[in-house]
Amino acid sequence: MSIRKSFALMAILGMSSLSLSAQEWKPVEGKIMTPWADKVDPAQPLPEYPRPQLKRADWQNLNGLWEYAITASSQQNIPVAFDGKILVPYPVESALSGVGKRIGKDQLLWYKTTASISKPKADQVLLHFGAVDWQCDLYVNGQKVGRHEGGFDPFSFNITKYLKKGKKQDIALRVWDPTDDGPQPRGKQVKNPEGIWYTPVTGIWQTVWTEVVPTTHIVTTKHTPDVDGSSIKVQASLQDAKTGDIVKFVAFDGTQQVGEATLPSGVEGDIAITNPKLWSPETPHLYQLKIYLYRGAKQIDYAESYFAMRKSSLKKDAAGINRLALNNKISFQYGPLDQGWWPDGLFTAPTDEALLFDIVKTKEMGFNMIRKHIKLEPARWYYYCDSVGIMVWQDMPSGDLGGNRWDMRPGQISGYNRDKERSAESEAYYRKEWKAIMDAAHNFPSIVVWVPFNEAWGQFKTKEITEWTMKYDPSRLINSASGGNFFYTGNILDIHNYPDPNMPDPAIFGNSGQALVLGEFGGLGLPVEGHTWQEKNNWGYQSFKNKTELMQRYSKMMGDLKKLIPLGLSAAVYTQTTDVEVETNGILTYDRKVMKMPEAELKKLHQALYDANENVK
Structure with missing residues (x-):
């Protein structure tokens, strides 16, 4: 199913908490706004596919209006009552969240939504978070799935075994963020903003989405250009790989195939690129990459990606001083x-x-x-x-x-x-x-x-x-x-x-x-x-x-x-x-x-x- 068709299907089917009317949300007033604030659709904020480097067709965006609650940090269970609606994925402190409240180290931020997700017979359902600041526990239908710590990196959970019959699935998230009272990476956030230090960011701040994948599937790929060797080094890691499973990488320049490599899981190989078109700010050329997972003659997974041929290095000038170089040219x-x-x-x-x-x-x-x-x-x-x-x-x-x-x-x-x-x-x-x-x-x-x-x-x-x-x-x-x-x-x-x-x-x-x-x-x-x-x-x-x-x-x-x-x-x-x-x-x-x-x-x-x-x- 194409991404465009999948969004059309979402619009037809609806999702209980994600299809709430615009009347239930408005930005918090009192701060300057960008020209794009008026273009935010509370029924479908940031609807774009969030992961351009590993694209699949069968996915669903869960951004939209969720319920939220702010509780004491001693709260152990998912709250029975919530404080109102929050627009995911905008941080709770932001105007676009519709909330605009601060969360301290002695408090928790809870999210809850009911999403339309059917439990597949054979495939797996992954729940992805682009980023959540900082520590979060995920619950699906009241059962704890797992914990993640890290405010900037993307992560996911396999939620298949937690899904119940029917399409309505309850998703809850518990978030704790001590900001500058904790030792975690946080960037410029502080609880008392001033000067070069800014407003705290707590909770979900990037797209939340689900993806249906085979039991054995491609988890990540790695592409490393070798300009001097006129090749791109590639490898893939698989979930639940079986002996004999292979990954086929096929490189394209536009519609023209320019090379391929077939590799076992986790093994790095090279795709030779004849007369490579080098990437630079002047010519940002991108190659397309199609990735197939085979078990014998049967294709069991497929994803799309891209890469570029560029080299970042040092090069000495005539005076013997090392300079930054791009593609072996001083830059x-x-x-x-x-x-x-x-x-x-x-x-x-x-x-x-x-x-x-x-x-x-x-x-x-x-x-x-x-x-x-x-x-x-x-x-x-x-x-x-x-x-x-x-x-x-x-x-x-x-x-x-x-x-x-x-x-x-x-x-x-x-x-x-x-x-x-x-x-x-x-x-x-x-x-x-x-x-x-x-x-x-x-x-x-x-x-x-x-x-x-x-x-x-x-x-x-x-x-x-x-x-x-x-x-x-x-x-x-x-x-x-x-x-x-x-x-x-x-x-x-x-x-x-x-x-x-x-x-x-x-x-x-x-x-x-x-x-x-x-x-x-x-x-x-x-x-x-x-x-x-x-x-x-x-x-x-x-x-x-x-x-x-x-x-x-x-x-x-x-x-x-x-x-x-x-x-x-x-x-x-x-x-x-x-x-x-x-x-x-x-x-x-x-x-x-x-x-x-x-x-x-x-x-x-x-x-x-x-x-x-x-x-x-």
């Missing part, structure tokens, strides 16, 4: 710090169109890279980066802050190279979620750099974590600690400097074997009346009175940044794409309604940076 990478926050949905973009907007707008401004700052986005965000052509530096969400000393002075490396001593529990949460994030995002070719730590926020065992990351994914570069406590490990030496551009001294660090980058700078602020999170007390690293002054200051910064490229600077990250809550240092306002600097002028300034890079030998 100056310049992009904004992108935090992925929304005034109406917080972690959750109001619509898929909104999710795409930020990426397209970034490309229109002439950036070729985005640093995705201490947040993992939904899979569709990376799919759009892959499709539009934007390189991504992917941060690990920070957590368990404090206890480190950090001092980044212009032109110097941090004055205090001290790892934080984290508890065994805290360390385990970090390691578990970092691996889960890397696994979930591995197949997206746009990701060219992993960033385990930011500014010493919870930074610990830096060399060990960096070396593990490099070994776990040698296909990408590792920026061990962006602007943090520096250790000689990883591929990149990254300083932060506000507001003006600067770089590590090439006379001192040019022979370190690492690329020299400016991981954050800028932060030029301009509050735009009527488009701010709050009316007053907004701030930027340096504030301006009007767009003209802002543009003049930014233009000068670009001239200064251009001068650093011949000296050995490989990349820079400007703070930031949009305003976020009280931070008004975005190129766009938080509601995405006002561009503070014209796209065409920005693109011209940025092209001069890439032109300067062309002279690097």
Whole structure:
């Protein structure tokens, strides 16, 4: 069944709590809203297929109006009475949830819905969650199915044995999130938002969906391009594999088949790609991948995916300084710090169109890279980066802050190279979620750099974590600690400097074997009346009175940044794409309604940076 037909069938059949009328929901008032808030359909919010890298036809979206209750953390059982309706998948604190309430460490958030799911005779039903922050227990028809801990990684449960006869199935979720009172990765969330710290996000914040699969089915695939070898390395993991089961990967360029490989479960193999079309921001070429699971001559599972041929590496210039390279060519990478926050949905973009907007707008401004700052986005965000052509530096969400000393002075490396001593529990949460994030995002070719730590926020065992990351994914570069406590490990030496551009001294660090980058700078602020999170007390690293002054200051910064490229600077990250809550240092306002600097002028300034890079030998 096609995705379009499956949605049409859902609309005909209806789902008790998901087909509730729009009159039962409205956004919480009092905050600015994006243009897409009015396009949110409470009967079917974010209806798009959520997993572009492993697509199947037989699936059902469970987003919509659910019941919710806020209880004491001592509550052991599913509540009998609920407080009202919440629009999933928008966080309970957000305006688009229709609730707009805070949840503390001494409270629980409960969800409940009745979904139309028939128990199959032979197949299995998987219940998928794009992300739930932070700890959640799933119940189906009153029976506990399992627990997941992790606020950013996708997960699923096989709920087949918990389904009852008939189509009506009760689904409940218990969520606990201590925000900054706990040791878990949380990014910029704090219970008392101020400055660069933002509103907590609790509960479901990405799409919830079911999928019908065979008992033996493809769980994950892994695609790793080998540009030098003109091949794509592929492998698949299976659930309940039997001896002799094989997976056939068939690669296509458009409608033309270009290669194939047949492999057992968990075994890596190569598909040769003759004269590969390389992926880059200028030519973001994607190949299609069809994946078949066979038992003998019988096909028992099928999924679709995609891949790209691109290489992320270092390359020495004539002076012996390592530079960032894409597809074996020195590449100056310049992009904004992108935090992925929304005034109406917080972690959750109001619509898929909104999710795409930020990426397209970034490309229109002439950036070729985005640093995705201490947040993992939904899979569709990376799919759009892959499709539009934007390189991504992917941060690990920070957590368990404090206890480190950090001092980044212009032109110097941090004055205090001290790892934080984290508890065994805290360390385990970090390691578990970092691996889960890397696994979930591995197949997206746009990701060219992993960033385990930011500014010493919870930074610990830096060399060990960096070396593990490099070994776990040698296909990408590792920026061990962006602007943090520096250790000689990883591929990149990254300083932060506000507001003006600067770089590590090439006379001192040019022979370190690492690329020299400016991981954050800028932060030029301009509050735009009527488009701010709050009316007053907004701030930027340096504030301006009007767009003209802002543009003049930014233009000068670009001239200064251009001068650093011949000296050995490989990349820079400007703070930031949009305003976020009280931070008004975005190129766009938080509601995405006002561009503070014209796209065409920005693109011209940025092209001069890439032109300067062309002279690097």
